[in-house]
Amino acid sequence: MKKNLREINISTEDIPTSWYNILPDLPTPLPPPKGDEQLKLLPEMMILECLKQESSPDRWIEIPDGIRQLYLQAGRPRPLFRALNLEKALGTPARLYYKSEFYSPTGSHKVNTALAQAYYAREQGCERLTTETGAGQWGTALAYATSIVGLKCTVFWVRAVYQWKHSRRNLMQIYGAEVNASPSDKTEVGKLLVKDNPDHPGSLAIAISEGLEDAKNDPKAVYSLGSVLNHVLIHQSIIGLETQLQFEMIDEYPDVMISCLGGGSNFGGFVIPFVGDVLTKGKKIQFIAAQSEAAPNLQGTYRYNFADYAKLTPQLKMYTLGHMFEMPPIRGDGLRYHGCAPIISLLRDEGYIDTVAYPVDEKYVFEKGKLFTQTEGFLPAPESAYSIACAIDEANKCKESGEEKVIAFNVSGHGFMDMVGFRKVLGLE
């Protein structure tokens, strides 16, 4: 009976008090970052508490009360929904559940780590955070978080996206952030590139280089990264930890877990507490990362590679397409990154993570996003539509086989600021 609940939620008092760090539970130790010169510079450019968490051996990392308050203010906990209407439309015997990260003030799960990072940066006495953004969701999340805790924010935004996402740019500005199209003339790296081509479309790797350089040159500024790194996945584990409690409430447990994957933060945050169950409690779950053929980084090679274009970052052992890899533009722009989080890369190498990549024209994925909107009522972010498409594919497989699998997927954000993408891909007026 309880299993037919449409909305499952924990109370505000039951928000987890610690994040989960999978490092001590990994099947093999995580290969450390490489590069003496770059590693030496990190303490000058990064948030110290985040740097500490990056290699923490502790399984549980306490969430300071100040950050739990910020989570409450941002609307956590977020409900887990049963997709009864979508199940009916598909005629599947599978039970579908989705986590509602779209209920975020700025539209994505990225606020979960933005708030933590802004909080720690302020505690450390910083005045300004610098960052890069691709799709714009991370820049908006950090602009929001810095605004809430009272810091300044400078965003370097991949020019190709900066140019068409006007509303999102304005939202960052309303939060008080300084927003630059990247490559820009604010940094040495940027100047070199715009000199050759003033309309250089930019890339996430270039924008990261600019954010790092800006932070390096200002003692009151630190650089903040929205995905890929261990501490980001730790903060995002709040998604999966809440989901575990919600499944417990209805005595249900997932057989399949799905989310979209760019750098790996929403996928990691959603599944990693459950991967912990698989590694330490003998549970069995299939984990699937939904990607774009424009940047199928989990189908690249597992090796040491830089996280940015100018090689300012240490090298990380990860599944990568190469730090200078050129990717075709897509509307699900948050999925366009050359490498995948080292933790998820290791889990993939050990055989725990499956992946699918959808075609670059995005028609199939956006059609599934539309079906989800028509049945469940929530307009997903283009990236989240990949998660939905993959969940629908798995539900359809259950229809063929008659299996009553429990399929859980994460809807990482809403698409209210991505209407141009929907219009173009679906051919709307």
Ligand SMILES: *Cc1c(COP(=O)(O)O)cnc(C)c1O
């Ligand atoms: C940034 C973003 C992604 C992709 O980044 P990950 O780090 O892989 O999660 C996916 N969905 C939304 C809504 C995003 O903003």
